[in-house]
Amino acid sequence: MPENTEKNLAYAFAAESKAAVRNDAFAKKAESDGYPQIARLFRAIADAESVHARRYLRLMRGKIGSTEENIETAFQNEIKANVEEYPKLIKDASDGGRRAYRMPSPSPATWKAAMPSFTKRP
Ligand SMILES: [Fe+2]
Secondary structure, X not given: OOHHHHHHHHHHHHHHHHHHHHHHHHHHXXXXXXXXXXXXXXXXXXXXXXXXXXXXXXXXXOOOOOHHHHHHHHHHHHHHHHHHHHHHHHHHHHHOOOOOOOOOXXXXXXXXXXXXXXXXXO
16 A cells, blocks of 8 residues: 555544544533534434544554454554653643643553453354
8 A cells, every 4th residue: 555545544533533533522512511402413423433443543554454463453553652651741731831741541551451241252
């Protein structure tokens, strides 16, 4: 696959993923503001954006592996975010005089500890 196409797919995947999360947040806000029909509309849009994001992800060859590979990928992504990326963002915010903190997320050790309890359906 041409490099430009890979970059465009990654961009589209990120954009659709963000749209899905954003519209889901809008749905929650509409619900709490007392607009259940508008909340349903935003949820439907969020679901559609998730479908679009998954389509792009499937087109990004090698991004969805076996479940075992996906667990390892998820571990590595969490480790990278928590060890390399977020500390830099937090430092930048602190340097700029802003308060910043790391979002709580399960540590890779927590995930790995839970692994033996997973069983594969026969
Ligand atoms: Fe979309």
